[in-house]
Amino acid sequence: MIINVPDTTATGVHMALVKARHSVGVASSMVFTLLVVADLRNYDDVFNACKDAGREHPSRIILITNGLSASSRMDAEIHLGEEVPGEIISLRFHGEMVNHRDSVVLALLLPDSPVVAWWPGKSPDKPGDDPIGALATRRITDAMGASNPLRALETRARNYSPGDTDLTWTRLTPWRALLAAAVEQYPATIADVTVTSAANNASGMLLAAWLEDRLKCTVVRSESTTGLGITQVRMNTSKGDITISREDGRMATFSAPGLPRRVVALRRRELNALITEELRRIDVDDIFAASMRCLVQRCERPADPVGIVAKASG
Amino acid sequence: MPVATGPPRTSPRSSTTRSRNARTPFREEVWQQLLEGIRFVAGDFTDEAAFATLKDTLQELDEAQGTGGNHAFYLSVPPKAFDLVISQLKKQGMTKSVKGAWSRVVIEKPFGHDLASAQVLERQVSSAFDSQSVFRIDHYLGKETVQNMLALRFANQLFEPIWNRNYIDHVQITMAEDIGIGGRAGYYDGIGAARDVIQNHLLQLLALTAMEEPTSFDAAQLRTEKQKVLAAARPPRDIAAHTARGQYRGGWAGGRQVLGYLEEEGIDQASQTETYAAIRVDIDNRRWAGVPFYLRTAKRMPRRVTEVALNLRRAPHLPFTHNDIEALGTNALVMRIQPDEGITLRFGAKVPATLMEIRDVTMDFAYGNSFAESSPEAYERLILDVLLGDPPLFPQHEEVELSWKILDPILDFWADIDTQPEGYASGSWGPESGRAMLARDGFVWRRP
Structure with missing residues (x-):
């Protein structure tokens, strides 16, 4: 590689050096191995998300897909020093090899560092028991990638093992931050809560479980026919409602009794941002585990609030 | 027989095969120089005549290649053949270092299979070679x-x-x-x-x-x-x-x-x-x-x-x-x-x-x-x-x-x-x- 640094200073040379080192990809400073089990269908999106995640977390990313050929073989493609400080190894398994992917992946794990597995689309029912999942200490699924997200999230919750998380949860981070701030700022006892979201929105289901687990009050879900994702959370207190509404998936309005309405940025985020955030934590997420336990309880309750359809109000 | 004589086998594989097996860049002139000194001596471990031929071959090489009587024997032989091979070398007088020239032996693992057998092996080797002439090779x-x-x-x-x-x-x-x-x-x-x-x-x-x-x-x-x-x-x-x-x-x-x-x-x-x-x-x-x-x-x-x-x-x-x-x-x-x-x-x-x-x-x-x-x-x-x-x-x-x-x-x-x-x-x-x-x-x- 040739780098031209015309008309420069010591700082300029230094910056060019740092840039070169990053683009060449020092095989050393990688912090973990990320195993990505993807479908050919969304390969490009996932590949881009991997590149972005690799920028914040220099890592060895092993992208695992199943090819269509009937002969038993594996094709590999290695991306090194292309915009990312780590490396991306794309493995495509064909034929009989599809059943022995773990034997290849095990040999490619980085020494003595964490292993994270991520299923951007369809994921196994019990990721902890999956041959690839068993290699990892952290397993990230995405219920929204399944054909029936609500059922997928419930399956996740019933089969939870420590180290599991779901991107459904990551999508909630800004909502949770805002709700936590609202509850802390407004000193009133919350009687009940209504979470309104689009039909089939797993995040709404999980947010309801989290709120019930934290606030120990009744949380009802309702579905809205307009808007994207979660559209409203209304917390009913003796003094009136604290409401956060987001109709357009970008800006939310916050209102509470006696306070002026405020506009808050609450943007739905891209896959790239979600996975990058999720990879910041390698340890077990205890709050998520508690919320998933609550979600199972909610599903088992006879008067299950899930599925109640009400007209969402602004 | 580990060392063989005769004209170097001059149907060497193609230079691409040789260079493929080289870890460092393959240099033809180095290979040619090496080839000059390679001899094969065929024979059985029990065959005294073969060891005599080996000795003659080495002497011939001493003069032709200027090795001046310096010999290293690399014994890549099964452990049970050690005793036999060493006594054959000894019989031909090839094991002792003489004035101005050395005679060394390289042996590979396993150095015995327990303490007792290692001691037996040591006795066999030291009967023929000085202790500073014995090199136990461990490539690690x-x-x-x-x-x-x-x-x-x-x-x-x-x-x-x-x-x-x-x-x-x-x-x-x-x-x-x-x-x-x-x-x-x-x-x-x-x-x-x-x-x-x-x-x-x-x-x-x-x-x-x-x-x-x-x-x-x-x-x-x-x-x-x-x-x-x-x-x-x-x-x-x-x-x-x-x-x-x-x-x-x-x-x-x-x-x-x-x-x-x-x-x-x-x-x-x-x-x-x-x-x-x-x-x-x-x-x-x-x-x-x-x-x-x-x-x-x-x-x-x-x-x-x-x-x-x-x-x-x-x-x-x-x-x-x-x-x-x-x-x-x-x-x-x-x-x-x-x-x-x-x-x-x-x-x-x-x-x-x-x-x-x-x-x-x-x-x-x-x-x-x-x-x-x-x-x-x-x-x-x-x-x-x-x-x-x-x-x-x-x-x-x-x-x-x-x-x-x-x-x-x-x-x-x-x-x-x-x-x-x-x-x-x-x-x-x-x-x-x-x-x-x-x-x-x-x-x-x-x-x-």
């Missing part, structure tokens, strides 16, 4: 990195203060191979992983890691320090609890379907030979008391790797919340011997984000990338050392015997219990008993 010790272990330890101020029981928690020495026994059933069966690797490579690596500083890198000084530490090392008192052995089963390894050990060609169905061996060694001296050294080696592991990992104690106080440091392990200094020679340092660092999240990161020094010139192949270096008569890298018989003293009680114990070694999946990091052996002491094996 020729690796640049092993020598660099000495440089790392004794050329730096940074590491010596932590190189003791006050800072080091435990040490793991691993030599993993991804292959099975291949076509070496005849050699391997009945020998096993402990004799094949632990007795020589791993105990030598242990000695280099644990020994005191030699007063110089003079062969005698270095040997003295290695012998001292090997004499202080002992096998575990509870051998059942602190050793493990296994045998690989068939299955899928690294994306290939492979046979189990007992299914390999030429292996007895009831063979109890271990292909995985792990042992704990304790060193009873001031520097290492209470620091266990774990040695493991196996065939059919996920990848080929040899390394020495020093695991440090946890910091005595951590001013962080439990959440911050959940993903933090302990510091480690890893000397990677092969294939990716270098040094790795593992320490905790903050994850870049608003959270105070601390996680292990590694810092690597790789020889392959850092030095422009590729390091010479281990054997090249060793053969050069033999020719130069420079023995510091070669273990002497005292070291070999001390190593057997550590291993013999374990081998006897395994032979006495007379059971099949525990099976482990090909392409895995070994059997459950290996994991349990470390768990008993509160440790886990690194993934190398």
Whole structure:
């Protein structure tokens, strides 16, 4: 590689050096191995998300897909020093090899560092028991990638093992931050809560479980026919409602009794941002585990609030 | 017959084949020069005439090639043929160094199969060659990195203060191979992983890691320090609890379907030979008391790797919340011997984000990338050392015997219990008993 640094200073040379080192990809400073089990269908999106995640977390990313050929073989493609400080190894398994992917992946794990597995689309029912999942200490699924997200999230919750998380949860981070701030700022006892979201929105289901687990009050879900994702959370207190509404998936309005309405940025985020955030934590997420336990309880309750359809109000 | 004569076989393979097998750029003129001196002498070990021809051939080469009577015999022969070959060489008067010329012998592992047989071998060899003319070749010790272990330890101020029981928690020495026994059933069966690797490579690596500083890198000084530490090392008192052995089963390894050990060609169905061996060694001296050294080696592991990992104690106080440091392990200094020679340092660092999240990161020094010139192949270096008569890298018989003293009680114990070694999946990091052996002491094996 040739780098031209015309008309420069010591700082300029230094910056060019740092840039070169990053683009060449020092095989050393990688912090973990990320195993990505993807479908050919969304390969490009996932590949881009991997590149972005690799920028914040220099890592060895092993992208695992199943090819269509009937002969038993594996094709590999290695991306090194292309915009990312780590490396991306794309493995495509064909034929009989599809059943022995773990034997290849095990040999490619980085020494003595964490292993994270991520299923951007369809994921196994019990990721902890999956041959690839068993290699990892952290397993990230995405219920929204399944054909029936609500059922997928419930399956996740019933089969939870420590180290599991779901991107459904990551999508909630800004909502949770805002709700936590609202509850802390407004000193009133919350009687009940209504979470309104689009039909089939797993995040709404999980947010309801989290709120019930934290606030120990009744949380009802309702579905809205307009808007994207979660559209409203209304917390009913003796003094009136604290409401956060987001109709357009970008800006939310916050209102509470006696306070002026405020506009808050609450943007739905891209896959790239979600996975990058999720990879910041390698340890077990205890709050998520508690919320998933609550979600199972909610599903088992006879008067299950899930599925109640009400007209969402602004 | 290991040395052959006659005109060099001049149907050499194409130069592309030769250059493909060369580690460094292939140079035709070097090859041609080498070819000038190659002779084949065919014959049987029992055939005295063949040894006489060998002698004549060497004499002819002394004049034609100017070797001046300097000979090194590289005995790549089965252990049971040693005695015969050495006595044949002796009979022809080729073993004694004469004035102005040397006669050396190179022998390969295994140096016996226990202490008694090692002593017999030593008697046979020393009957013919002077002790300073015997080179026990161990290609791991020729690796640049092993020598660099000495440089790392004794050329730096940074590491010596932590190189003791006050800072080091435990040490793991691993030599993993991804292959099975291949076509070496005849050699391997009945020998096993402990004799094949632990007795020589791993105990030598242990000695280099644990020994005191030699007063110089003079062969005698270095040997003295290695012998001292090997004499202080002992096998575990509870051998059942602190050793493990296994045998690989068939299955899928690294994306290939492979046979189990007992299914390999030429292996007895009831063979109890271990292909995985792990042992704990304790060193009873001031520097290492209470620091266990774990040695493991196996065939059919996920990848080929040899390394020495020093695991440090946890910091005595951590001013962080439990959440911050959940993903933090302990510091480690890893000397990677092969294939990716270098040094790795593992320490905790903050994850870049608003959270105070601390996680292990590694810092690597790789020889392959850092030095422009590729390091010479281990054997090249060793053969050069033999020719130069420079023995510091070669273990002497005292070291070999001390190593057997550590291993013999374990081998006897395994032979006495007379059971099949525990099976482990090909392409895995070994059997459950290996994991349990470390768990008993509160440790886990690194993934190398």
